[in-house]
Amino acid sequence: xxxxxxxxxxxxxxxxxxxxxxxxxxxxxxxxxxxxxxxxxxxxxxxxxxxxxxxxxxxxxxxxxxxxxxxxxxxxxxxxxxxxxxxxxxxxxxxxxxxxxxxxxxxxxxxxxxxxxxxxxxxxxxxxxxxxxxxxxxxxxxxxxxxxxxxxxxxxxxxxxxxxxxxxxxxxxxxxxxxxxxxxxxxxxxx
Amino acid sequence: xxxxxxxxxxxxxxxxxxxxxxxxxxxxxxxxxxxxxxxxxxxxxxxxxxxxxxxxxxxxxxxxxxxxxxxxxxxxxxxxxxxxxxxxxxxxxxxxxxxxxxxxxxxxxxxxxxxxxxxxxxxxxxxxxxxxxxxxxxxxxxxxxxxxxxxxxxxxxxxxxxxxxxxxxxxxxxxxxxxxxxxxxxxxxxxxxxxxxxxxxxxxxxxxxxxxxxxxxxxxxxxxxxxxxxxxxxxxxxxxxxxxxxxxxxxxxxxxxxxxxxxxxxxxxxxxxxxxxxxxxxxxxxxxxxxxxxxxxxxxxxxxxxxxxxxxxxxxxxxxxxxxxxxxxxxxxxxxxxxxxxxxxxxxxxxxxxxxxxxxxxxxxxxxxxxxxxxxxxxxxxxxxxxxxxxxxxxxxxxxxxxxxxxxxxxxxxxxxxxxxxxxxxxxxxxxxxxxxxxxxxxxxxxxxxxxxxxxxxxxxxxxxxxxxxxxxxxxxxxxxxxxxxxxxxxxxxxxxxxxxxx
Numbered sequence: 001x002x003x004x005x006x007x008x009x010x011x012x013x014x015x016x017x018x019x020x021x022x023x024x025x026x027x028x029x030x031x032x033x034x035x036x037x038x039x040x041x042x043x044x045x046x047x048x049x050x051x052x053x054x055x056x057x058x059x060x061x062x063x064x065x066x067x068x069x070x071x072x073x074x075x076x077x078x079x080x081x082x083x084x085x086x087x088x089x090x091x092x093x094x095x096x097x098x099x100x101x102x103x104x105x106x107x108x109x110x111x112x113x114x115x116x117x118x119x120x121x122x123x124x125x126x127x128x129x130x131x132x133x134x135x136x137x138x139x140x141x142x143x144x145x146x147x148x149x150x151x152x153x154x155x156x157x158x159x160x161x162x163x164x165x166x167x168x169x170x171x172x173x174x175x176x177x178x179x180x181x182x183x184x185x186x187x188x189x190x191x
Numbered sequence: 192x193x194x195x196x197x198x199x200x201x202x203x204x205x206x207x208x209x210x211x212x213x214x215x216x217x218x219x220x221x222x223x224x225x226x227x228x229x230x231x232x233x234x235x236x237x238x239x240x241x242x243x244x245x246x247x248x249x250x251x252x253x254x255x256x257x258x259x260x261x262x263x264x265x266x267x268x269x270x271x272x273x274x275x276x277x278x279x280x281x282x283x284x285x286x287x288x289x290x291x292x293x294x295x296x297x298x299x300x301x302x303x304x305x306x307x308x309x310x311x312x313x314x315x316x317x318x319x320x321x322x323x324x325x326x327x328x329x330x331x332x333x334x335x336x337x338x339x340x341x342x343x344x345x346x347x348x349x350x351x352x353x354x355x356x357x358x359x360x361x362x363x364x365x366x367x368x369x370x371x372x373x374x375x376x377x378x379x380x381x382x383x384x385x386x387x388x389x390x391x392x393x394x395x396x397x398x399x400x401x402x403x404x405x406x407x408x409x410x411x412x413x414x415x416x417x418x419x420x421x422x423x424x425x426x427x428x429x430x431x432x433x434x435x436x437x438x439x440x441x442x443x444x445x446x447x448x449x450x451x452x453x454x455x456x457x458x459x460x461x462x463x464x465x466x467x468x469x470x471x472x473x474x475x476x477x478x479x480x481x482x483x484x485x486x487x488x489x490x491x492x493x494x495x496x497x498x499x500x501x502x503x504x505x506x507x508x509x510x511x512x513x514x515x516x517x518x519x520x521x522x523x524x525x526x527x528x529x530x531x532x533x534x535x536x537x538x539x540x541x542x543x544x545x546x547x548x549x550x551x552x553x554x555x556x557x558x559x560x561x562x563x564x565x566x567x568x569x570x571x572x573x574x575x576x577x578x579x580x581x582x583x584x585x586x587x588x589x590x591x592x593x594x595x596x597x598x599x600x601x602x603x604x605x606x607x608x609x610x611x612x613x614x615x616x617x618x619x620x621x622x623x624x625x626x627x628x629x630x631x632x633x634x635x636x637x638x639x640x641x642x643x644x645x646x647x648x649x650x651x652x653x654x655x656x657x658x659x660x661x662x663x664x665x666x667x668x669x670x671x672x673x674x675x676x677x678x679x680x681x682x683x684x685x686x687x688x689x690x691x692x693x694x
Contacts, residue, residue: 044641122644123651141641164231166633167285168626172616174586 033062040081041071045121046143048072061086073100073142100142101157103135109154116146116155197443199436201573202428203606205363205527207402211486211493213366217374219497220510226294226501227279227538228254228265233330234337235261240292246273249303251477254292257325263338263541264328266477267303268499271296282504282523282540286533294501305475312472317346317389320472327471328478328541333357333368333432333461334524336542339468342458346390349453353442354392356383358399358406358462359425359432362525365545367482370495371463372399372406376413379462380420382469386460387419395420397462398437402427429527430604434459436573448574448600483539485511489518489548498539504546505535518548526553527605560613568607568617574600578607578617585620590627598624 038058045053049070051060060066061082068082068090083090105116105125112130124140127133135146147155231237238255248254248267255265271294279291312320325340345351356379360368372379380397387395397414399407401424414420425431425440435446437459444455452459460468463482470476479500486493491512498507504521508514522529524545532546539546568578576597584593598621607617 043638045645121648122641123648124644139640139644141637141644162285162287164281164283164285164287164289166630167283167287168630169284169619169622171585171588171623172619 031059031062034058037061037082037085040078040085042073042078042141044073044141044143046073046141046145048143048145072144075100100160101144102137102140102142102160103144103146104137104156104158105133105135106154106156107132107134109152111152111154113151115149115151119145119149121145196423196425196440199428199431199440199573200575201571201606202430202436203571203609204427205429205609207427208363208486209366209369209402211364212484212495213369213403215494217367217370217482217495217497218510220499220502220507222269222296222298222300222499223502223506224295225274225503226268226271226296226499227503228268228292228294228501229279229281229538229540230255230265230290230292231281232265232336232500232540232542233263234335235259235263235341237290238262238265240276240290242273242276242292244273244275247271247297248273248294249301251305251479252303253326253328253477254294261338261341263330263340264326264477265292265500266328266479267294268479268501269294269296270299270301270303280533280537282532282537282543284523284530284533291538305477308475309472312385313388317343320385320389323475324468324471327467327476329464329467329471330478330541331461332463332467332481332541332544334528334542334544335434336540339460339464342460343386343389345451345453345458346392349451349456351390351392351453351456351458353394353396353457354383354387354390355434355438355441355457355459356395356397356462356465357432357434357437357459358397358403358410359437360403361400361427361429361432362527362529362545363429364486364547365484365525366486367484367495367544368462369403369406371466371482372403373409375466376406376409378466378469380410380413380417380465381473382465382467383420383460384417385472386458386465386468390458392458393419396441397422398425398431398441399423400425400427400431429606430573430602433573433602433604435602448597478541481539481541481543483507483543484545484547486545487518487522487547488550488553489514489516491515500541501538503536503538504532507539507546508535508548514548516550519551520547520549520554522547522549527609528603557614559615562613562615565612567610567612571606571610573604573606574602576601578621581624582615582617582620585624590624590631593624594628599628601625 038054041054041058043054047053049057051057057066057070068086068088069079071078079090110132112127112132114127114129116133117125117127122139122141124136125133125146126136144157147157236259239258240255242248242254249270250267252267253264254267257264273292274295275293277291277293278288280286281289306323309315309323321340321343324343329339331337331339358368358372383395383397397410399410399422407422407424410422414422423441425437431437431440434452438452438457439445442457444457446452446455467478480497481500482495482497484495485507494511496507496510521532523532523543524530526547526549529547562579564579572578581593581596581598601621603618603622605618611617
């Protein structure tokens with residue numbers, strides 16, 4: 001009787017203190033899902049989703065407070081990946097994927113106010129006070145934050161052009177023969 | 192010559208159909224009314240324009256120069272006036288435009304002052320030859336269009352013992368290399384010896400498919416005087432003209448996946464490229480013409496045509512008597528790996544080996560059927576991939592797994608799609624996947640750069656704020672050196688951004 005009580009107490013104490021120690025020393029900082037979601041986002045901290053940066057957007061997604069279609073630069077691909085990870089059903093048929101759009105300064109309209117320069121988080125805009133500004137297309141990460149602050153509407157967002165370097169063959173159409181199954185069947189099911 | 196050959200993997204045996212053009216001597220194309228010279232006819236950076244609209248140029252004059260380490264210049268194929276520098280549809284499957292110099296020939300065909308010929312290329316500094324080849328704008332004429340001079344550098348980084356000259360020409364219909372080897376064997380062998388000397392290679396192996404006996408004979412005769420040069424007949428089997436395959440067949444050395452042939456001590460050059468190198472070195476002549484095979488069932492008089500770079504495809508077709516019937520397919524290159532031409536207005540470039548107008552009966556296109564898992568594509572693949580599995584993965588866009596299984600090693604030869612009894616467009620799936628993977632890689636690179644730029648921006652802003660705080664707290668001695676430092680840092684950052692944008 002005493003042996004049973006003693007041993008159970010001992011086991012209880014050992015396990016209890018073990019759990020207590022683990023809770024203290026092996027505590028998980030934040031939601032691991034958050035980090036995973038953040039790695040799926042483009043990471044350019046553009047703020048187009050309405051959150052301060054990708055970290056905050058990932059936190060909101062993890063809490064289920066934000067829609068998976070929140071990321072404009074990520075487009076359809078990121079939305080699909082997020083939906084899959086979070087187990088959310090989405091209808092992307094109405095989702096318009098504009099693709100990345102580069103900023104371009106219409107030089108005739110630029111007054112050299114430097115407002116866009118202060119807005120750019122990657123120093124892609126070149127210029128000085130009362131000097132015409134220009135955008136280094138290669139450095140621009142297509143966040144579009146500069147366009148709304150321009151007092152003269154001199155910044156336009158242009159889609160990234162397809163060039164001979166970036167063009168590639170489209171995916172071959174799956175069997176042109178009429179199939180008894182419905183046409184709307186997803187491609188993955190056939191493979 | 193009896194010589195031990197090494198077995199190669201895979202391959203197919205399409206009907207060669209080379210006799211339409213192989214027995215006809217190369218004819219020069221009459222100078223067209225207008226030439227269109229694209230700035231990008233090679234792998235790497237596009238050339239930089241050196242001329243302005245209205246300027247008169249002479250034959251062989253450089254009209255666009257190298258920009259960057261992997262690039263090639265362009266030269267005027269004849270004398271005339273620059274009429275425009277505009278976006279013109281490129282001879283590319285996408286049908287997209289690229290910057291092109293439009294030259295109107297004046298009929299005088301007057302040569303510019305060419306660089307002095309190198310009398311004894313075996314006595315001069317190899318660097319001099321490399322520079323000459325770079326200046327002459329020579330690029331790989333077998334289809335890869337890699338700048339020839341850049342490859343000449345490989346001898347300094349790797350120990351090269353063998354130079355393989357690629358005269359396999361395994362694509363059906365195409366006979367331009369065959370004619371070049373038959374008509375100019377001395378130039379091909381001499382060019383090969385010059386290349387071997389620059390690379391430091393002691394042995395030259397010229398690989399020619401056995402369906403070109405006259406070319407083998409002509410080259411053997413031309414090479415008889417040189418002990419280090421060997422002309423080898425290789426089995427007629429597609430894709431023998433793929434450099435890795437030809438090197439394996441002739442030397443027994445297999446190039447590891449994703450590596451260069453130089454790592455196994457071998458470099459390969461196309462036979463027409465060897466001739467172009469010879470002309471650049473011995474005559475100082477830049478690459479301004481090339482031999483193009485114009486063939487196919489829809490062409491009235493199939494021919495090999497020596498045409499100036501920039502002549503339009505339509506000019507060549509007209510020279511060959513036009514079409515007998517409207518072609519079902521207009522192909523740039525051979526029927527196996529060739530790409531569709533957008534129209535007849537596009538120019539011939541340095542990498543154009545063939546212009547084929549194929550009739551419907553020649554293409555034998557049938558609708559796709561379900562896969563019967565026969566595995567023929569697996570035995571046909573020359574690089575040891577499993578096309579059936581890869582295609583299934585790519586069909587459901589699992590590109591990551593496809594990349595892990597080696598879709599990046601696909602050379603796009605099309606053997607798998609050609610043998611497939613169900614007519615599944617296998618190679619088309621791989622072209623799509625490799626294009627997507629390349630774009631993804633570029634996007635990842637861009638994202639990494641954006642992250643670095645954003646971090647640098649944050650650091651700079653913080654530093655400027657700290658300097659401001661220090662200035663406001665009235666500690667003048669600390670503030671005055673801090674402010675200029677922040678300013679100079681800013682200019683440094685901007686300079687770095689400019690540099691990165693340019694790279």
